[in-house]
Amino acid sequence: MTDCSASTTGASRTASPAGRAVIVTGLSGAGKTSALKVLEDLGYEAVDNLPVSLLFSLVRPGEGLSRPLAVGIDIRTRDFGIDPISDAIATLRAEQGLDVRVLFLDCDDDVLRRRFTETRRRHPLATDRPLIDGIRHERTLVSPLKRCADVVFDTSNLQPGEFKRVLAGHFGLEADRGLMVFVTSFAYRNGLPREADLVFDARFLSNPHYVPELKPLTGRDKGVAEYVAADSAFPAFFHSTTALLAPLLPRFSAEGKSYLTIAVGCTGGRHRSVFVAEQLAAWLKEQGVRVEPASPRARGGGTLTRGWL
Numbered sequence: 001m002t003d004c005s006a007s008t009t010g011a012s013r014t015a016s017p018a019g020r021a022v023i024v025t026g027l028s029g030a031g032k033t034s035a036l037k038v039l040e041d042l043g044y045e046a047v048d049n050l051p052v053s054l055l056f057s058l059v060r061p062g063e064g065l066s067r068p069l070a071v072g073i074d075i076r077t078r079d080f081g082i083d084p085i086s087d088a089i090a091t092l093r094a095e096q097g098l099d100v101r102v103l104f105l106d107c108d109d110d111v112l113r114r115r116f117t118e119t120r121r122r123h124p125l126a127t128d129r130p131l132i133d134g135i136r137h138e139r140t141l142v143s144p145l146k147r148c149a150d151v152v153f154d155t156s157n158l159q160p161g162e163f164k165r166v167l168a169g170h171f172g173l174e175a176d177r178g179l180m181v182f183v184t185s186f187a188y189r190n191g192l193p194r195e196a197d198l199v200f201d202a203r204f205l206s207n208p209h210y211v212p213e214l215k216p217l218t219g220r221d222k223g224v225a226e227y228v229a230a231d232s233a234f235p236a237f238f239h240s241t242t243a244l245l246a247p248l249l250p251r252f253s254a255e256g257k258s259y260l261t262i263a264v265g266c267t268g269g270r271h272r273s274v275f276v277a278e279q280l281a282a283w284l285k286e287q288g289v290r291v292e293p294a295s296p297r298a299r300g301g302g303t304l305t306r307g308w309l
Contacts, residue, residue, distance in 0.1 A: 019097050020044075020068035021059045022171055023089065026105030026146050027138060028124055029112045031155045031163060032072050035105060038167045039070035048072040052084045059092055059100065059304040066172060075138055076124050083146045089148055101171070104149035108156040109135050154194040165292065166195055169259030179253040181260045181284055182292045185219070185277040189270030197261035200241055208232040209271060219274025228275045238276070242283055249289060 012082055022044065024035050032047070040046040045067045050058065052073065059069060073085060092100045107115075112135050116123050126134025146152060151170050153164060169180045186193050188203065208214035208224045217224045229233060245262075262280060266273035284291045 009212045016282065020099045020173070021092070021101070022070045022087060022101065023055075023102045024070060024072045025074055025085075025102065025104070025142065025149075026275070027112060028076075028106035028133070029115045029135075030107040031153070031158075032074060032105055034160065034163060035167060036105065038164045039171060042168060042171060043118065043173050044068045044171075045072040046070045046072070049074070049077050051078045051081055052081065052088055055085075055088045056091060059251075062133045066233060082141075085145065086148060095299065099246055101150040102145070102148050103171075104146045104152045106146070106152060106154045107155075109139070109214075111156045127266055128130075146211055155192075157194065162195075166259065166261070169292075171256075179249060179257060179260060180290045180292065181249075181262060181275045183262045183264070183281045183284070185273035186263055186265045187273075188267055190269070192265070193263045194260070198245075198260070198262045200262070200276070202237075202264055202266045202290050204232060205237070205266075205272045205276075207267070208269060214271070218247050218273070219271050219276070223302045224271050225308050228272050238279060241280070245280075245284075249287070300303060 016056060024039070025030050026032060036046040036048055047058070047069065048071075050071050050073065055071065055073075059071070068219070074080070088102065088147075089102060092098055109132060111124075113132055115125075116135075123131055123134040124139070125138050129137075152171065153163070153166065158166070169182065182195060186194070186196075194201060205228055208217070208227050211227065214221075214224050214227060220227070236287055249260075262277075264273040264280065266279045281291050
């Protein structure tokens with residue numbers, strides 16, 4: 001089998017928007033339909049379940065391609081096969097003037113099972129077997145494509161709005177976009193946000209949760225902000241965090257990374273982490289970095305909706 005895991009060449013990364021193509025694949029129910037809709041809104045021409053044999057003729061240069069393409073391929077595709085897909089991706093990545101990226105959508109088995117159960121849709125590999133068996137069999141079949149992916153999203157806990165924002169960060173078409181940084185807060189009791197590139201732990205700071213008048217507030221409120229900032233450990237923590245980030249950001253940008261997610265956690269995701277995330281976002285803006293507003297994720301977990309399928 002051809003190794004399609006090699007990253008796209010620097011030359012093709014500079015292709016014009018019309019020479020860009022995103023191949024969306026992964027597990028059924030992980031959000032391929034949602035991803036194609038988002039990419040279409042971003043200006044891509046979306047094509048779903050294109051036969052693999054037609055992929056090269058559709059994407060290659062000189063075929064009158066006037067818009068960037070988003071192509072959905074999964075096990076429902078007529079001639080689906082790891083070898084043909086891998087060969088097609090490798091061939092396209094070798095073409096000059098093309099920027100071909102692979103997006104792989106992953107998701108926990110239990111979340112997928114819940115999504116198919118709630119929507120009453122049949123899993124394509126579970127027509128004659130239990131649903132969970134179909135999900136696990138598909139994971140085995142498509143796992144080699146994960147190694148080909150430029151970007152892997154685990155949608156288990158992503159809200160649809162957050163999913164759209166992350167996709168736009170990675171695959172937006174604006175010229176000279178540079179590095180976009182998204183700063184979020186989260187609760188450790190709900191687990192780490194899987195889309196996070198960098199994680200910082202704020203649980204050692206003084207906890208406003210145990211101060212009655214501050215407990216119902218958030219890290220965006222003045223009282224909580226002053227309380228956390230007054231902790232003698234905060235200045236050194238914040239200084240060391242920004243000192244770590246300062247040399248990393250230009251290196252991320254130089255490597256072609258277009259979207260970076262920084263997550264700050266505390267126990268409940270309401271006070272300390274929100275304050276620190278707000279301070280980091282403000283510092284990043286002062287450095288001239290494009291930053292999206294900090295977003296608390298205290299509740300964790302995404303609502304499972306029909307739209308994910």
